[in-house]
Amino acid sequence: MKIFDVIVVGAGPGGSAAAYGLAALGFKVALVERKTFPREKLCGGLLSARAQKEFMQIFGENKWPAMVERTAQGASFYYQTRYLNGVHDHQPFFFTSRIHFDACLAALAREAGAYLLEGIVVTSLEADGKAVRLNNGKMLKADFVVGADGVRSRIAEAILLHTASKKNLALGLEIEVPLELTTKTVVDPEIYLGVAKWGYGWIFPKKETQTVGIGGLLTKNPDLKSTFNTFLRQHYGSLPNIRCKGYHLPFGSYKRNPGRANILLVGDAAGLVEPVTGEGIAFAMQSGRLAAKAIVAAAGAGQPESALKYYLREYQSIVSLFSQAKMMRYLVFPDPMQRLFVSLLPHSKGMVRKYLDLLAGEIDYKDYMQLMMKKLGSRIIVAR
Ligand SMILES: Cc1cc2nc3c(=O)[nH]c(=O)nc-3n(C[C@H](O)[C@H](O)[C@H](O)COP(=O)(O)OP(=O)(O)OC[C@H]3O[C@@H](n4cnc5c(N)ncnc54)[C@H](O)[C@@H]3O)c2cc1C
Structure with a gap:
């Protein structure tokens, strides 16, 4: 021994x-x-x-x-295929x-x-x-x-x-798309809400590939593979057979x-x-x-x-x-709240920028939720 x-x-x-x-x-x-x-x-x-x-x-x-x-200088956010907003002069992602x-x-x-x-x-x-x-x-x-x-x-x-x-176990699926197989240009990471339930989709720029993935809670996404196939078709049309891999992650x-x-x-x-x-x-x-x-x-x-x-x-x-x-998950992932969150993003670069600050560890979710409530309040006033 x-x-x-x-x-x-x-x-x-x-x-x-x-x-x-x-x-x-x-x-x-x-x-x-x-x-x-x-x-x-x-x-x-x-x-x-x-x-x-x-x-x-x-x-x-x-x-x-x-x-x-x-390295990338920001990120773009989408709801399904609709562009919401993006920031491209932020602290880098690697x-x-x-x-x-x-x-x-x-x-x-x-x-x-x-x-x-x-x-x-x-x-x-x-x-x-x-x-x-x-x-x-x-x-x-x-x-x-x-x-x-x-x-x-x-x-x-x-x-x-x-x-x-099981309740808080997510599945992530990914493929690596070689750059020579796509004409799609991805400079900064792209995040897609509304494609997986209690999760999201992503396209990340790499040196020789684009990493395309989707992840969401297992209990909310009984057929994530089909959801992923739809996501792939929307962005890449028909791709040659690239092996899709999956792995679990503790999510919450x-x-x-x-x-x-x-x-x-x-x-x-x-x-x-x-x-x-x-x-x-x-x-x-x-x-x-x-x-x-x-x-x-x-x-x-x-x-x-x-x-x-x-x-x-x-x-x-x-x-x-x-x-x-x-707590923030309940404002971002469930259906009615997600629509509200998504309705704020196109009108506020500040919200996107702050979200990236949050990812960098510079602010916390309390600060972010406060900002969100403020934006929500002013949207309600404008709507009146
Ligand atoms: C699809 C997907 C995409 C993700 N994307 C990102 C991302 O872009 N950025 C990010 O920050 N995180 C991402 N994550 C999460 C990230 O991968 C994990 O949180 C991270 O790898 C955790 O690191 P770890 O060292 O705890 O465990 P792991 O990286 O899983 O390492 C565990 C190690 O333990 C070894 N091991 C297991 N059992 C034994 C054993 N019995 N004896 C000896 N060795 C053992 C394994 O072989 C492995 O090498 C993603 C996860 C998934 C599933």
């Missing part, structure tokens, strides 16, 4: 962020990943300014340029491909000193929460375990915190209590996908960083069991943003 200070299960952005921070401080870290890098992870690959800040805080500013394959991004992050964690075990699956967590079994029959032992194993987290399940209840099922004693959940394993935008990479890295910080504090106090207590102190900032976002 190998003995470490910390076992991190899963080397996505959440796991690599935690492993990097701990290894850089001299902790003996095992970073266990079921796949072998480079590996795919279905994702739009959009990195907001919030993600950029988080990345730079963890891995350093000089590592950032190599992560980005394309685009990456996860096959590259995740491999880089895992490599950075390894360079910092983490022991990266690739192609190895963690099959179970021991009852005392201080050892994991691997699919090669071996066992690893540590004072701390970080569950960074995504939406179907085994670690969350082992401590009876199932990651995403974030954990208020993300772990147990010395076991901490981060990223999708803790349900940390933003309940309106579906952004997950920034919060995976942020929670990975906060978990590392909590482990340092608990180890310093000589009380591994207190890690969750330390983690919760700063994790609250994510919970607070997500609970506001969960």
